[in-house]
Amino acid sequence: MKNYKKIILAIIIILVLITVGVSTKKSRPTYNDKPISRDEICLGTLCKITVLDKVDEKVLDKAYNKISEIEKEITVNNAKTSEIIELNNAAGKRPVKVSRHTLKILKKGIYYSKLSKGKFDITIGGISKLWSIGTDKEAVPNQDELQDALKRVDYRNLQINEKNNTAMLKKEGAKIDLGGLAKGYIADEVAKVLSNNGAKNAIINLGGNILTMGSNPSKDHWNVQVQNPDDARGNTLGNIKIKNSSNKSVVTSGIYERFFEYKGKRYHHIMNSKTGYPVENELASVTIIADKSSNADGMSNCVFQFGLKDGMKLVKKFSNIEAIFITKDKKIYITDGLKDKFTLTNKKYKLINN
The missing domain is CATH 3.10.520.10 (ApbE-like domains)
Structure with a gap:
């Protein structure tokens, strides 16, 4: 790996x-x-x-x-451009203004979290970060840290305001993970660009x-x-x-x-x-x-x-x-x-x- x-x-x-x-x-x-x-x-x-x-x-x-x-808006590797990093950092504190792309992906995340009855959960970012699979930091997490992160996993804590183009995580320490959604959304947007040209x-x-x-x-x-x-x-x-x-x-x-x-x-x-x-x-x-x-x-x-x-x-x-x-x-x-x-x-x- x-x-x-x-x-x-x-x-x-x-x-x-x-x-x-x-x-x-x-x-x-x-x-x-x-x-x-x-x-x-x-x-x-x-x-x-x-x-x-x-x-x-x-x-x-x-x-x-x-x-x-779109990558600049949703990356977890560049705090200067990422709306997801800002959203995670503002968890439990304030809503964050996001682009239409980020808003749509978050809506998809809520939809599939509901569809799976929380088995798939868009707010699992804290768990993903502890495991860091695919990076040079991958490891089995400390159990105390894992249990603490689990308390913050609940897609119902993600609030979206389409009128104001804002999103907010109600629980402090909660984190979004778009790993199961972003590439699919982006592929659809690329298809629109190709078709329009x-x-x-x-x-x-x-x-x-x-x-x-x-x-x-x-x-x-x-x-x-x-x-x-x-x-x-x-x-x-x-x-x-x-x-x-x-x-x-x-x-x-x-x-x-x-x-x-x-x-x-x-x-x-x-x-x-x-x-x-x-x-x-x-x-x-x-x-x-x-x-x-x-x-x-x-x-x-x-x-x-x-x-x-x-x-x-x-x-x-x-x-x-x-x-x-x-x-x-x-x-x-x-x-x-x-x-x-x-x-x-x-x-x-x-x-x-x-």
């Missing part, structure tokens, strides 16, 4: 796999002979945006500028949060690879067919994404808001397919918290959301809408018919 270069290399492999099938030959008049594409490190990961239309390459500048704009057919990949726009010129669908949660990044176990002209986002939450090992036990980054420890259930990963990336992002975190049985029940309440559940014992369960769209390519795994 601490070898940043290896992680970036693995993500590059995933980006290449995801864009398989994007042809450089001219299939339709609106497509460019050669897609325009750019990789950049942002949001703490490697991002890639590929546009297939005949548009000015400056559209990529605008797309990455949008990412940078003439790009209708594109792939947006924000470190594994995938959003397909429009059509693939070489096929009647997009191919999105599904990561093998039991193997190194870039090694996949299947693929999903995304029908052309149906914008979709594919987002995965899994125990392989960020973790560390201590005394023979693995600790991953998806936290149980009641115990302060990583979620423990039968799941290795959950992949959500939705119309918006913000919805796929939020749902993937919620559903993982519920486990296989209850997670499947939750997904089936939504007509426009599909899911792939991968268990630790190498079994795969999919929702009905994916039965003719998901292809298993790894013989070590077994697809279970519901």
Whole structure:
């Protein structure tokens, strides 16, 4: 986990796999002979945006500028620009003026916290900071500090005033964590930038949060690879067919994404808001397919918290959301809408018919 270069290399492999099938030959008049594409490190990961239309390459500048704009507002690494740091520091004291982007992400956080009955909780930032998984400070927290932080986890303490564009954490010491929401929201905003600048057919990949726009010129669908949660990044176990002209986002939450090992036990980054420890259930990963990336992002975190049985029940309440559940014992369960769209390519795994 601490070898940043290896992680970036693995993500590059995933980006290449995801864009398989994007042809450089001219299939339709609106497509460019050669897609325009750019990789950049942002949001703490490697991002890639590929546009297939005949548009000015400056559209990529605008797309990455949008990412940078929102990242500055929600980062936890720059107190000079971050509204989230200001919000956390002002907990229990005063409301904080925030941008429309921050306000919308916070609203999403409250929505998914309610949907999951607090299993996923946007105010788990104090717990996340104690674990610091994925950094050089990652460690099993001191129990007294952990119990103290747990007392401050409750999304109902986050108040939003849309009229004044303000947000406030009522309890002192409470902290927001946007880790399960930000990339999805930003991907949707990037899609708006591309569309407003003439790009209708594109792939947006924000470190594994995938959003397909429009059509693939070489096929009647997009191919999105599904990561093998039991193997190194870039090694996949299947693929999903995304029908052309149906914008979709594919987002995965899994125990392989960020973790560390201590005394023979693995600790991953998806936290149980009641115990302060990583979620423990039968799941290795959950992949959500939705119309918006913000919805796929939020749902993937919620559903993982519920486990296989209850997670499947939750997904089936939504007509426009599909899911792939991968268990630790190498079994795969999919929702009905994916039965003719998901292809298993790894013989070590077994697809279970519901």
